[in-house]
Amino acid sequence: MTRSSPAARTPSGAPPLSQAAFPGQTFTLYATRDRIYASNVREKLVDLGFLERGADGYHYQLDGDDKATASGFETVEDALAHVATSVTFHYLDGQFTALDDLGGTSRPDLPMAPQIQVTLDRRGVVPPAIEADV
Secondary structure, three states: OEOOOOOOOOOOOOOEOOOOOOOEEEEEEEEEOOEEEEEOOOOOEEEEEEEEEEOOEEEEEEOOOOOOEEEEEOOHHHHHHHHHHHOOHHHHHHHHHHOOOOOHHHOOOOOOOOEEEEEEEOOOOOOOEEEEEO
């Protein structure tokens, strides 16, 4: 289901992507192989951290930030939606600067992986805009 109509809301309450552009950067978040990945507009792919299923549901922890962790999600898609509303432009920009591209043979198969697009305001003023195809 794609959440792109003006009336649609994400599980976190963030507004969906709209035609009205704001000064932001779009990233795609993926969940596969018990990991969370992100790609940017240049199609660079980086590994952000782990996502695993536990007794209380799905749990994730992002690398580089001990505070970027949460648990109790019923589905992988719910966990990705939480990541999308929790990360900042500066965190993702830093990860893309610091980490190598996972291109080539180590690149995971992503077309069938759950994914969410998030547009983050570079200034940190506008809430994240999310479009999910889950």
